[in-house]
Amino acid sequence: MKAQNEIKLFESKKVRTSWNEDQEEWYFSIIDIIDTLTESSIPKRYWSDLKKKLLKEGSQLYEKIVQLKFEAADGKKYATDCLKTEEVFRLIQSIPSPKAEPFKLWLAKIANDRMNEMQDPELTIDRALQQYLNLGYSENWINQRLKSIEIRKELTDERKRLGLKEGQQFASLTDIITKTWSGNTTKEYKMLKGLKKENLRDNMTNTELILNMLAEASTKDISEAVNPKNFDESKNIAKQGGNIAGNARKELELKTGKKVVTELNAKTFLNESKKLK
Structure with missing residues (x-):
């Protein structure tokens, strides 16, 4: 089962979701739905009582519950x-709430948006563009970020072509590229910028994004030309790609006298942009 977890917002409330590519279905965290629709101070207890009620009534809805791992507030993943979507509509009927109807409309929109994006991938790009604009990013930065997503996808496709394992091997190669061009591992880079769960690329400056793209694009191009036979050869190529961007970084720093990799993050450089307006 191929799944991609996301967080959706309903009236500023977070609802953890997972898109199942095989089934082409959204799955929603029940606890988050209850937290959104009710005034319960303990959503888990509310759900526990409701689950017992559904079981006692012999509700077919109870049999439809699946457990997926979602990240909790402590950063760890737990079965939830x-x-x-279809069953969530039925669940809402068991939860008296003035927010029930708006929530149903919200659910329907999420499902419809996803189906539209599957038919027209450009809509996904448009949605990402609008989200970044709403957060205050400049159009120039957004263009770089969207391009970085494309380049990252090409590198990921190349790794899959080679039969590399998603997860640990992918992360290890990314770490090598990042360390080689920036002088920091991904973890060190995030610590420098004061990040925890935030996406590192969303907190890079224009120049950092450009050099990171150069590193990943170079790695992909070299890999396609050399066609590495195993993980060790791919690690060596990752270093080569990172070196190309690393050398560009050093030369730029020599010319400008300024560090490219800094503690600046989205919060700080977006605030600085607002002050200049």
């Missing part, structure tokens, strides 16, 4: 009761 979930339902797909």
